[in-house]
Amino acid sequence: MPRWTSRQARKSPFIPTMRELARCYQAFERLDARLLRDHGFTTSQADVIFTLGNTPGMTCKELGERTLITKGTLTGVLDRLEGKGLLDRRPSPDDGRSYIVALTPAGEEAFEATYPEHIARIGERFNQVDPRKLEKIRSTLAELRAALE
Amino acid sequence: MPRWTSRQARKSPFIPTMRELARCYQAFERLDARLLRDHGFTTSQADVIFTLGNTPGMTCKELGERTLITKGTLTGVLDRLEGKGLLDRRPSPDDGRSYIVALTPAGEEAFEATYPEHIARIGERFNQVDPRKLEKIRSTLAELRAALE
DNA sequence: TGACGAAAGTTCTAATCCGAACTAAATTAG
């Protein structure tokens, strides 16, 4: 994950932007991870729990697409959450290759106990930033992403 | 790394922005990693090489601050690059606790062979985006980061 | 229907990642 240095920044106009993108993303990650550690989750685990909360469950494929976790990685994350008793994998009735991943009652409980508070705590930080600016960032980042993909 | 789902996005205004930030960062990462693999580097390794290129070297601490690599991680990355003969660690003359990390001649050679081409290839993608928009993103992201740190 | 290519998940490897504990050296306090 090249996080561009200021020396490089002088050479090319896009580098400071990507450098700031990396810094900002990591700052968010660190804050998120710190808050979630209090609940006993890693960010990936919480992402899975938050995605499955209040749903009837979904396939690994769909879960991977929503969380942006690669399928090879997802297997391990699901193993650990299943080991904690927070979710289970049942064979899909429609497709012999896939599983439906869903929260157990204990998992739903963990979701309810964690999600609202977490969102609230993260949200406090964002109150300091103009929502219109956030929306502007979002749309321009989407444009940038299109160029990168 | 919670990458927010659209379900969550409906609940709170900042979530779509962070979701897009994560997606954009990861898209950049993937592109970067793919291009660097051709040169036999991981993104972290390239980040170190690019940061050390054309410098007299620096301490692990400074290198970690510039690359945003945590010190515990940095040790391993440096070990591997040292194993490839691309850099060396010499005890600092000023401080008995620290080392000066610098590229070897082979490392400088790798830097010259990799950096300009890599920047050029990444830069192609950015030509599609208005530089003023990029600058706008950068400054607003910096503002956002200040709220998160 | 029977082969063949695509898709869903798992497994594997090598690298990264963070945080915490640790060692050694430097700095500060009294």
Added chain:
DNA sequence: CTAATTTAGTTCGGATTAGAACTTTCGTCA
């Protein structure tokens, strides 16, 4: 000047990461 604190870097443990190879099942096409 000595004791306490801080700092630089390494080591360690648990988890995540991507990608590639692999197994099983599905879908298609002839």
